[in-house]
Amino acid sequence: MNPATKQTEINQPAAHLRLVSDRAGGAAPGITLSGVSKTYRSRDGDVPSLRPLDFHINEGEFFVVVGPSGCGKSTLLKMISGLLAPTTGEIMVDGEPVTKPHGNVGIVFQNALLLPWRNVLSNVMLPIDMKKLPRDEYLPRAKALLKLVGLEGFEKKLPWQLSGGMQQRASICRALVHDPKIMLMDEPFGALDAMTREKMNVELMRIQRETGKTVLLITHSIPEAVFLADRVLVMTERPGAIAAIYDVPLPRPRSLDAMADPAFTELVQRIRKHFFTQSALD
């Protein structure tokens, strides 16, 4: 079909560790960033947060960004969702330039950020209320999503009655309920304990496979990035720029055993070196 779908195929498993700097044309499906930078104005002058970025995320791709803290990862996410305007450059989602919140994203933050006065189900329904979509139509979908993440029977519970992992799962449902094309996740499992985190990683991979969403996930954890991603973007320290983009040569579906794969450890090592050399220079 169109060139972008073909590209997705090329980027699929088999390819080996290689640097990718593909740039797709304007109307390509997926997310395209061209020359996107962000500078914050403060009293002490301009603070550059992101240096100009150019990359493309394919439709249905699991794209993970790793970088040291304060490298502007969250800024990147806010710009893609349309909450923040880039200082320079342009962001395109499915060929449409992003200038204001476009609603075609579901966002998951580090904290579940469920509204404490709404029960789990009506928390999941929040995007429907905000977008003024028909409630009756989306209610079954919300329930199905809750079932998908194993929260069946918890619909009427209030958020505080749920564990951290369960809350985060509910917030993933909320991000998916309005059927957006893109899921933006900002360190979604950073607040969870290590064991829950691994479980959630497997779960997220399953959800992504079943829903076919484009996922942009930001994380501090290199193993998590490699485990989840089709491609990993490594960022430099502030102001953030692209250090490298790696293909992950692991076949899907992956289980936790994939972490024992030599290709996995090799890539983790390689990415780790980026940060090691960087901090050695500082």
Next chain:
Amino acid sequence: MAELKRESSVSKVLNAAWVRPFLFLIFIVVMWDVTIRLFQIPAYQIPAPGDVVAVLRTEWPELLRQSWPTTYATICGFLLSAVFGIPVAMLIAGSKTVESYIYPLLVFSQSVPKIAIAPLFVVWFGFGIIPKVISAFLLGFFPVVVSAVQGFKSVDPDMVDLARAMQGSRFQVFRAVNLPHAMPAIFSGLKVSVTLAVVGAVVGEFVGSNSGIGYVMQRSIGTFDLPTMFAALVILALLGVVLFWVVDRIERLVIPWHVSQRDDIVFAS
């Protein structure tokens, strides 16, 4: 066996949360009485509790009649401070410009003693209900604003971003996120405000009025009728407690989800 059961139910009643303040009250009244007898304090300085109770019993219809204007002025002043306080807090929390203009002035105005300016209201509005309402409003207004501003400002910006990213309009986001989030803080302000509104109404009655509990107090001080004055104080305290309790009940209805109310929710998991 039955004996034991009865005893435990008695101790249960004695330990119930609502009984404790009454027990403490009885203790205070007894201490009051004992102190007066012990130190032989004359009745024109502090009346004995028995005398106060006697006045409460004999003057009951008069006191009840006089407490209506005070209650009315208190409620009006309180409602006004809620109706004006919450929107003002919204503006202050919503805009840095508004905040910089209004907030310092608000604090400044709060430092002006209300009792000192209360006679002005009498000059402007006469001896009717209006000066009392204004005085109650002025005392109740500030705590509502301060608490509500704090409530509106403590919303997690990520949560607001999340709702905005779903294309919620400013008003929608406010109604779905900011307002409910500020509710607990608003209510804690309202609870302070309602008790202060009682004080405000009485201050209004002190400076110029011919009805109300404040007027009764003023009059009885003039004639050294201390038992009546203490009886009026008791009525005022009761008024404050009842109004506080009403706001507390409303809070439970409005924000049953909040941490402070959670013991009421049956935990079933």
